[in-house]
Amino acid sequence: MAPKGKRILVIDDESALCEVLKARLETFGYSVSVASDPKEAWTKISAEIPDLILLDIQMPEEDGYTFLRKLRVFQDHDDPAREKRIRQLPVIVITGRGEGMKGLFEQEQVSAYVTKPIDSAVIKKLLEEALSRPI
Secondary structure (H helix, E strand, O other), X not given: OOOOOOEEEEEOOOHHHXXXXXXXXXXXXXXXXXXXXXXXXXXXXXXXXXXXXXXXXXXXXXXXXHHHHHHHOOOOOOOHHHHXXXXXXXXXXXXXXOOOOHHHHHHOOOOEEEEOOOOHHHHHXXXXXXXXXXX
């Protein structure tokens, strides 16, 4: 699937990793924005809904699980179509520990997960798969 026009939001408190991911994903043809925490992420989602979120699990103030749960129950009584789109956003989790996490990720409707350090070929394949699935 060609990434042309696909927008990805990277949410991670490690600014160096965000910049590396942004540069790498842009070379694949994606439009990428970054948020250093969930609060900033919600601001960006409110301004423009991305096509996919890359979400770090371990962040200081609000972890990725809490953000993901809020995403999956998001409500917009004025715009049901927007509500549905945000609730169903594909999410790929970034984690330092993948073993034993699969069940939890499935429960939270995670499209996929990738472990650190992030392999370019793996992330490219996961993005293509997640973005090609019908919502």
